[in-house]
Amino acid sequence: MCQHVKSFSQPALLSVTQQLLRPISVPLSLFPSLLRTLCHTADTALTMGLITGLFSFFYNLPKIYKWFLKPYYLLSFLLCIAFLAVRKCPGVCEHLPSQREDGNSCDFDWRELEIFMFLSAIVMMKNRRAITLEQHIGNIFLFSKVANVVLFFRVDLRFGLLYVTLCVVFLITCKPPIYMGPEYIKYFNDKTIEEELEKDSRVTWLVEFYANWSPECQCFAPVFADLSLRYNCPGLRFGKIDIGRYASVAEKYKVSPSPLSKQLPSLLMLHAGREHMRRPQVDKKGRAVSWSFTEENIIREFNLNEIFEKCKKLSKGRSEKIEELGSIPQEDDHNEEHLGEELESKKDK
Numbered sequence: 029m030c031q032h033v034k035s036f037s038q039p040a041l042l043s044v045t046q047q048l049l050r051p052i053s054v055p056l057s058l059f060p061s062l063l064r065t066l067c068h069t070a071d072t073a074l075t076m077g078l079i080t081g082l083f084s085f086f087y088n089l090p091k092i093y094k095w096f097l098k099p100y101y102l103l104s105f106l107l108c109i110a111f112l113a114v115r116k117c118p119g120v121c122e123h124l125p126s127q128r129e130d131g132n133s134c135d136f137d138w139r140e141l142e143i144f145m146f147l148s149a150i151v152m153m154k155n156r157r158a159i160t161l162e163q164h165i166g167n168i169f170l171f172s173k174v175a176n177v178v179l180f181f182r183v184d185l186r187f188g189l190l191y192v193t194l195c196v197v198f199l200i201t202c203k204p205p206i207y208m209g210p211e212y213i214k215y216f217n218d219k220t221i222e223e224e225l226e227k228d229s230r231v232t233w234l235v236e237f238y239a240n241w242s243p244e245c246q247c248f249a250p251v252f253a254d255l256s257l258r259y260n261c262p263g264l265r266f267g268k269i270d271i272g273r274y275a276s277v278a279e280k281y282k283v284s285p286s287p288l289s290k291q292l293p294s295l296l297m298l299h300a301g302r303e304h305m306r307r308p309q310v311d312k313k314g315r316a317v318s319w320s321f322t323e324e325n326i327i328r329e330f331n332l333n334e335i336f337e338k339c340k341k342l343s344k345g346r347s348e349k350i351e352e353l354g355s356i357p358q359e360d361d362h363n364e365e366h367l368g369e370e371l372e373s374k375k376d377k
Contacts, residue, residue, distance in 0.1 A: 100202045101165070107198065108172035110191060111179045115140075124183055140179060147175040159322050163247045166204075204246055211253035212260035214267040218274040222301065224267070229300040232335060233265050237283045237294040239272035245293045248321050252293075255323060259332050263339030282310070290316040297330055305330060 115121055116134060126133035136144075154167045173195055181188030216224060216235070225233055236252050238245035256266040271278035271285050271292075278285050281303070283294045290308075294316075297305040307329055308319040319325070327333060 098205050100204050103198055103202055104169045104173075107176065107191075107195065108169055110194075111176045114180075114187070139182070143175055143178060147171055157320060159320065160247055160250060162250070166243065166247065204243070206240075206246065207249035207253060209250060209253055210257060212256040212266060213253065214265060216267055216269040216277075218277050221267075221269055221277060225298050226301040231263055231265055231299075233267055233298045234330060234332075235267040235269065235296050235298060237269060237271050237278065237281065237292070237296065239285055239292055240270060241272060242287075242292045244321075248293050251321065251323055251326075255326060255332070259336050261336060261339045262343055264332070264335050284314060289314055293321065295321075295326065295330070 115124065115136065118134075121134035124133045126135075127137040127139060128135060150171050151168055154171070155164050158164045158167060176191060177188060177195070180191045214224065221235075225235075234255075236245075236248075238248075240246075252266070252268070260266055269277055271283055275285070281296060283296075284291045289310075291310065295307050296303055307321075307326075308316040310316055
């Protein structure tokens, strides 16, 4: 970008800046150097952004490597680069139509580059609300496939129909992998949830209402599992229930499983069977108020640190009392043995 600015003549730059910045009382001779400085700064920022992206990629490379061993992620990646492979593949790209002026059908034309730039902008906006790395990758996969559909239909109707067919087959046959990592979570059904919640009034439950078909719930699963590993204690327990299977539970706790309501996942804090807090909140129309399910938000909104510290203090106090009570019988037994020995000695005398 800065190379193009340097190629401009100084009179041309002066005339442009004079028309655009007429009200500013600054010498116009400074604007060419200022513009070059801004361009240099923009190039530096772009370079730093690329370096940051590469650093993030290599930092998460072990996790990404494990993903590519799973069919869902591997096939998604191949579908995302399908148009790139077709456009650059020797022996195939020569037979594709192109709108380039030089007629080179093995390179992208301006319209295709615009679609790629639009794809990048959409992914960046969507990933602002992404919580986990899985959500970032999922957004990239989703919008890359949409862009591939547009690009293939633009090249040839037959290519577009073939690609859509492959996407439909992939959607039917391949499901995203379910989180199978460590967790301290109790899974409820419609018969056990009330019994467990009301069994001990001293226990506070943080329960996730989810559905297996929901991508948001699948992405949130590792976050909730990590919280259960960090905060699970005798006074704070974690639970989950699939309201896609148990509609009566969803109706009782007023959590809608409909995709339009956007209430999945929902977190409810329950104590002695009563609800104390829920996220996301629901408006009068039955739609969920936008809320980000990050670890920081959950810890802050549900006061997990405070509850955890209280539970630790209570459990510590109980253990000390038990130790004191356990030590008293031992002393009594020792005294009884000592008295018994004295009585025997008196009888002998």
